[in-house]
Amino acid sequence: MKRFSFFAAVLGLLLAVGCTQQPRTFTNEEITDAWHKGTTLPLDASKQFPPKPVKPKNDNGLNVLVDVSHQCTFAYLWGMPPQLRADGYRAIPSMASLNTVLDEDGVSRMRLQFDEENNVYPFGWVKNYKYNIVLTQQLDRNAPGYTKEECKALEDFVADGGSLYILTNVQSSVDGWSMNDLAAVFGAKYTDKSDRSNGVNYAAIEVDENWEVVAKGENGLPVRARRTYKDGRVIISGYCEEIKFEEINDQASDEEKARKKAINEWRRAVIDESFGWLCENQKDFGEEYRPGQSGWGGGGAIYPELETNLDGFVVYYTPNMDEKLKQAVITEMPRITDQIMAWHPSTPTPEPMYLLLAAGGGGGWAVNAYKPKENGIISTDFEGLIGIYAHELAHTLGGPANAKGEKAGESPFHNQGEAHAGWFQGKIMAMYDSTLLEKGNRNCNELFTSDYLNIDLKRYTNDKAYADSCGHGKDWGKSWIIWQKMDDVYGPTWYPRWRNIQYTRWMETPEKVLTWEETIEDMSIAVGEDLFPFFRALNTSLDRETCGEITFNGETVTLPAARIDAATPPGKVNLSAIGDWSKPLPKK
Numbered sequence: 001m002k003r004f005s006f007f008a009a010v011l012g013l014l015l016a017v018g019c020t021q022q023p024r025t026f027t028n029e030e031i032t033d034a035w036h037k038g039t040t041l042p043l044d045a046s047k048q049f050p051p052k053p054v055k056p057k058n059d060n061g062l063n064v065l066v067d068v069s070h071q072c073t074f075a076y077l078w079g080m081p082p083q084l085r086a087d088g089y090r091a092i093p094s095m096a097s098l099n100t101v102l103d104e105d106g107v108s109r110m111r112l113q114f115d116e117e118n119n120v121y122p123f124g125w126v127k128n129y130k131y132n133i134v135l136t137q138q139l140d141r142n143a144p145g146y147t148k149e150e151c152k153a154l155e156d157f158v159a160d161g162g163s164l165y166i167l168t169n170v171q172s173s174v175d176g177w178s179m180n181d182l183a184a185v186f187g188a189k190y191t192d193k194s195d196r197s198n199g200v201n202y203a204a205i206e207v208d209e210n211w212e213v214v215a216k217g218e219n220g221l222p223v224r225a226r227r228t229y230k231d232g233r234v235i236i237s238g239y240c241e242e243i244k245f246e247e248i249n250d251q252a253s254d255e256e257k258a259r260k261k262a263i264n265e266w267r268r269a270v271i272d273e274s275f276g277w278l279c280e281n282q283k284d285f286g287e288e289y290r291p292g293q294s295g296w297g298g299g300g301a302i303y304p305e306l307e308t309n310l311d312g313f314v315v316y317y318t319p320n321m322d323e324k325l326k327q328a329v330i331t332e333m334p335r336i337t338d339q340i341m342a343w344h345p346s347t348p349t350p351e352p353m354y355l356l357l358a359a360g361g362g363g364g365w366a367v368n369a370y371k372p373k374e375n376g377i378i379s380t381d382f383e384g385l386i387g388i389y390a391h392e393l394a395h396t397l398g399g400p401a402n403a404k405g406e407k408a409g410e411s412p413f414h415n416q417g418e419a420h421a422g423w424f425q426g427k428i429m430a431m432y433d434s435t436l437l438e439k440g441n442r443n444c445n446e447l448f449t450s451d452y453l454n455i456d457l458k459r460y461t462n463d464k465a466y467a468d469s470c471g472h473g474k475d476w477g478k479s480w481i482i483w484q485k486m487d488d489v490y491g492p493t494w495y496p497r498w499r500n501i502q503y504t505r506w507m508e509t510p511e512k513v514l515t516w517e518e519t520i521e522d523m524s525i526a527v528g529e530d531l532f533p534f535f536r537a538l539n540t541s542l543d544r545e546t547c548g549e550i551t552f553n554g555e556t557v558t559l560p561a562a563r564i565d566a567a568t569p570p571g572k573v574n575l576s577a578i579g580d581w582s583k584p585l586p587k588k
């Protein structure tokens with residue numbers, strides 16, 4: 001959808017400049033406006049602001065594409081490119097489909113070096129580079145597969161003189177595995193058998209007569225083989241880590257250091273042999289094709305090519321993504337955005353959040369040190385994906401602003417922190433999993449045990465040793481118990497109302513860090529009842545027993561004690577719509 005508008009924009013641009021070769025120049029305001037709208041800047045912008053070039057120390061002039069679009073592990077995303085650069089290669093990771101990045105006339109989505117001083121690296125389309133070597137790897141066959149277009153692109157790449165290194169690990173079944181569609185292009189096949197070599201299990205490979213088997217396991221099965229194919233070369237291997245060095249920690253025991261050193265020695269030998277052979281006929285493509293690199297600790301360097309842009313939330317993904325995950329992005333994420341905004345009416349941030357769907361399962365990353373901020377999600381799971389989306393979205397939504405249109409005061413619950421993000425994540429997850437409807441939000445009914453109830457939230461905030469003794473994140477669980485009980489008694493309107501009252505009450509001192517007493521006063525005003533006895537009954541060491549007289553909007557009030565019983569467990573997650581947060585809550 002957005003790709004069409006990008007091409008339409010390029011077409012419009014071509015018509016506007018009458019097809020001259022003169023690239024358009026962009027003002028700083030135009031660049032800023034574009035990334036604030038979630039737009040990837042057109043090609044001309046990357047001529048003005050190219051990505052930061054890769055400059056290995058002993059530059060050998062050879063470009064290496066480290067493909068992480070079929071498995072995004074930190075070892076390959078963050079570990080492999082710098083390791084190869086230390087050997088002189090201009091290596092960059094890519095999260096985009098191989099046919100997209102290898103298309104001679106195509107473009108890659110990358111971060112442009114726009115404003116180094118303020119750490120702003122907006123996304124832009126960059127003319128594709130040429131590569132000498134492509135490394136592609138997949139640890140887990142459930143990660144996004146190799147499409148027909150990608151297999152064809154790799155075949156053409158090798159036929160035209162490129163070098164390809166294919167790696168995987170042992171799989172319990174290879175039936176219908178797309179990795180073998182790729183291997184078949186070159187007359188090879190991964191089997192579900194393994195064979196041991198250098199102390200690890202390799203996936204055993206079957207190869208036709210065009211291949212030279214260069215490594216066999218202890219049982220004589222081929223585990224690494226190589227061949228020429230038209231003008232290019234291919235290596236296929238049954239072990240992803242064979243070219244990746246182990247990190248050796250200074251703190252490790254001598255024994256551990258010696259063990260890892262030995263591992264790295266055989267991997268050094270594999271790298272020298274494999275890359276030496278792959279590079280034999282490779283030539284420098286020159287400065288024009290020197291690749292740009294990624295930001296530190298983030299995704300890229302080449303980002304996924306597809307996108308959806310939902311007011312303030314941009315999601316990048318690849319076409320090989322599982323259909324159910326695609327549905328999560330295209331259909332469910334807009335629904336989730338609307339739902340959380342309905343529960344917690346907020347002004348979207350001027351800077352959008354960029355979410356990257358990375359290949360495989362089991363983790364993610366967040367970039368806050370430079371802009372645009374990005375969140376990487378590595379998930380193969382529908383529920384996991386929507387939960388993470390809801391969580392990250394909630395982090396950006398502060399609730400109804402004050403009369404100045406601002407937020408004010410920092411609550412010890414940490415305004416848009418983990419408890420808050422997890423709270424709305426839990427509600428969304430319950431929307432998609434009916435078994436969760438029987439439980440408290442975030443399973444907080446199961447957290448209703450002495451372990452959590454005894455936690456003194458005030459001490460947890462002010463006494464690090466105490467917090468450490470309770471355990472990391474225990475304050476979130478305690479917060480969810482409290483908030484669920486408030487949902488039970490007051491309905492879900494209290495939450496956005498509380499935020500608005502806080503932002504209003506502290507409007508003249510927006511940077512103020514609130515005490516627990518001040519935040520519970522805010523909450524009490526929101527519900528129209530004194531919550532001090534409730535919090536004290538939940539073991540919060542407040543410095544007084546009741547709220548007493550409080551002043552809000554020039555009025556001094558004394559609130560009646562809250563009709564909320566700390567001794568009863570929390571009820572069921574409340575997904576109902578909120579009422580008018582700007583008015584006192586109706587008495588039940």
Ligand SMILES: [Zn+2]
Pocket residue numbers: 391395417418421
């Ligand atoms: Zn979070």
